[in-house]
Amino acid sequence: MRIxxxxxxxxxxxxxxxxxxxxxxxxxxxxxxxxxxxxxxxxRGEPAMWDKWIRAACAVENGVDLVLxxxxxxxxxxxxxxxxxxxxxxxxxxxxxxxxxxxxxxxxNDLESAAGSLVEENEVFSATxxxxxxxxxxxxxxxxxxARTHPELQLPERKRxxxxxxxxxxxxxxxxxxxxxxSFAILPIKRIGPGHDEEGTRMGYxxxxxxxxxxxxxxxxxxxxxxxxxxxxxxxxxIQPFNSEDRDRHAALLRYVLQVRSSRDLSSLISVGEGxxxxxxxxxxxxxSVEEIIMHIKTKRYTYARIARIxxxxxLDLDKDRYxxxxxxxxxxxxxxxxxxxxxxxxxSMRKRPAHMPVYxxxxxxxxxxxxxxDSLAWDALAADVYSIIRGTEIYYGSDKVKKPYMSKGxxxxxxxxxxxxx
Numbered sequence: 001m002r003i004x005x006x007x008x009x010x011x012x013x014x015x016x017x018x019x020x021x022x023x024x025x026x027x028x029x030x031x032x033x034x035x036x037x038x039x040x041x042x043x044r045g046e047p048a049m050w051d052k053w054i055r056a057a058c059a060v061e062n063g064v065d066l067v068l069x070x071x072x073x074x075x076x077x078x079x080x081x082x083x084x085x086x087x088x089x090x091x092x093x094x095x096x097x098x099x100x101x102x103x104x105x106x107x108x109n110d111l112e113s114a115a116g117s118l119v120e121e122n123e124v125f126s127a128t129x130x131x132x133x134x135x136x137x138x139x140x141x142x143x144x145x146x147a148r149t150h151p152e153l154q155l156p157e158r159k160r161x162x163x164x165x166x167x168x169x170x171x172x173x174x175x176x177x178x179x180x181x182x183s184f185a186i187l188p189i190k191r192i193g194p195g196h197d198e199e200g201t202r203m204g205y206x207x208x209x210x211x212x213x214x215x216x217x218x219x220x221x222x223x224x225x226x227x228x229x230x231x232x233x234x235x236x237x238x239i240q241p242f243n244s245e246d247r248d249r250h251a252a253l254l255r256y257v258l259q260v261r262s263s264r265d266l267s268s269l270i271s272v273g274e275g276x277x278x279x280x281x282x283x284x285x286x287x288x289s290v291e292e293i294i295m296h297i298k299t300k301r302y303t304y305a306r307i308a309r310i311x312x313x314x315x316l317d318l319d320k321d322r323y324x325x326x327x328x329x330x331x332x333x334x335x336x337x338x339x340x341x342x343x344x345x346x347x348x349s350m351r352k353r354p355a356h357m358p359v360y361x362x363x364x365x366x367x368x369x370x371x372x373x374x375d376s377l378a379w380d381a382l383a384a385d386v387y388s389i390i391r392g393t394e395i396y397y398g399s400d401k402v403k404k405p406y407m408s409k410g411x412x413x414x415x416x417x418x419x420x421x422x423x
Contacts, residue, residue: 002028002031002097003032003097003098004024004030004033005033005036005100006024006034006035007070007083007090007101009038009048010035010058012050012055012058012211013232014205014227015229016206019205022063023189030097032345033064033066034066034093034346035059035066036089037052037059037068037337038052038070039052039070039072039383041072041075041312041316041383043082045305045306045309047242047387048387049241050242051384051387052337053406056338057235057406060340062229064340065340065342066336066338067339068359071085071376071380072379073085073318074086076316076318080176085332086176088176088332089334093346093350094350098184098185099173099177100187100189101170101173101187101188101189102166102188102189102191103189103190104161106189107188111161111188114153114158114171116174117152118175119178125150129146136300137301138301138306139303139306144162148162166191170188206224206227211227221237249389250290251288251293253390254290255293257314265317266281268319268320270318270323271306271313279299280314294311315386316379316382316383316386322375325375329370331370331372333358333373334358336360337406338406338408339405343408361404362404363381363401380400385398385399
């Protein structure tokens with residue numbers, strides 16, 4: 001059996017994503033496609049434009065067979081930890097054989113060679129990274145400088161990889177595969193249309209960031225829905241995306257959290273270091289919007305996206321100690337968001353194999369798991385509740401304790417795998 005895995009956000013699921021899925025189907029001819037997808041908050045440090053359930057439904061209606069949630073502690077973290085969570089869950093299914101991803105270069109052999117060099121950080125790499133950080137540059141810039149010290153990364157095409165969003169993430173995926181001994185074959189799919197964060201359109205495609213920008217600017221739906229596949233447009237037609245009122249609620253909630261939490265509390269967040277908690281306390285006093293808060297905190301060392309992620313971590317109280325235990329315990333699990341009839345078969349296949357991780361369609365199935373998984377699931381549930389508050393909807397209807405996976409045709413059934421209680 002050949003199963004393709006994809007790590008995603010689908011915020012929203014657009015024609016470029018459909019191209020990726022169709023290419024996987026054509027080139028691999030897999031028996032199924034599993035996607036690990038960010039939940040209600042995404043790696044850019046923002047609430048998703050639509051909730052995780054409807055985005056997962058869009059994925060399934062466009063060719064993905066099974067969507068599992070990327071826990072929020074990985075979803076609003078660094079690229080390295082984002083990749084770690086995605087690879088860990090795909091490996092934990094026990095059935096994924098191939099990893100597919102978008103790539104600016106499309107050079108699988110070069111990506112693997114470059115990632116192999118970066119897995120082991122030698123003395124020159126470490127010294128260059130440390131020196132660059134002392135100069136006050138951001139971690140991504142410092143990391144790129146250090147990476148370029150590797151002989152394997154001196155070739156022009158490999159140097160370019162270190163500046164391309166999808167290739168950078170692909171390198172993180174492959175590095176995590178090496179560290180976890182995940183034996184996936186890789187399928188880099190060369191991007192068409194505009195780049196990941198590139199504005200504008202090309203070849204009839206628009207990036208997710210361009211679509212989100214159009215929505216944020218209040219452009220009519222007809223100005224951006226033609227960049228979505230028909231199944232996506234149909235599912236989203238009557239569902240309001242994240243809007244200006246939601247932004248105001250997000251800002252108000254964040255200002256409250258930063259005001260009432262102590263500097264010590266803020267210093268315990270996953271990505272906070274070097275006294276940044278004091279800047280956070282000062283910023284909230286003179287800011288009204290999320291953007292103003294971020295700009296008052298931002299330094300050369302801390303990128304806009306990293307600050308945005310930290311603010312989501314503050315909303316959800318994602319602290320270093322609990323995250324450290326989750327990470328140390330390899331507390332991966334599969335929270336099912338949506339599946340097709342073929343996805344139901346994949347779940348049954350996972351159930352028949354020795355359990356690498358538990359898989360849930362209902363949180364009641366998680367009553368007997370270990371502390372680390374309970375902590376991570378509790379953060380996911382809190383993220384769903386906070387997202388409902390930001391969107392101005394009732395907490396009950398968006399609750400992880402109430403919502404059920406989206407099923408694309410077929411009858412419902414109880415599908416879960418088990419794992420040792422101590423995990």
